[in-house]
Amino acid sequence: MDFIGRFESLDADFQNVCDRLGLRDLSLPQLRAGTGQDYRKAFTAEMVDIVGDIYQRDIRALGYDF
Structure with missing residues (x-):
């Protein structure tokens, strides 16, 4: 694999591929439009811990944060 697309730039990354x-x-x-709000605002502290534990490797590798 030599390319990882991001949801935040989905159209441009799809065009790149x-x-x-x-x-x-x-x-x-x-098919459905999002709200445009920051996803982190919808997470409780418990949800952040759960998602952080499950996706720790991806979060670190892709530079995401909560």
């Missing part, structure tokens, strides 16, 4: 594969005129459909 399409370009690398030589695929043209593809787009991702938007």
Whole structure:
């Protein structure tokens, strides 16, 4: 694997992959729009601990934080 796309830049990252594969005129459909709010505001302290424990390696590798 030589590329990791991020949800925060999903459209641009999807286009990057399409370009690398030589695929043209593809787009991702938007089925549901989000609220645009910071996901961390929805987490309780307990939820942060649970998610942090389960996804500790990914959070560290990808530079996410709570």
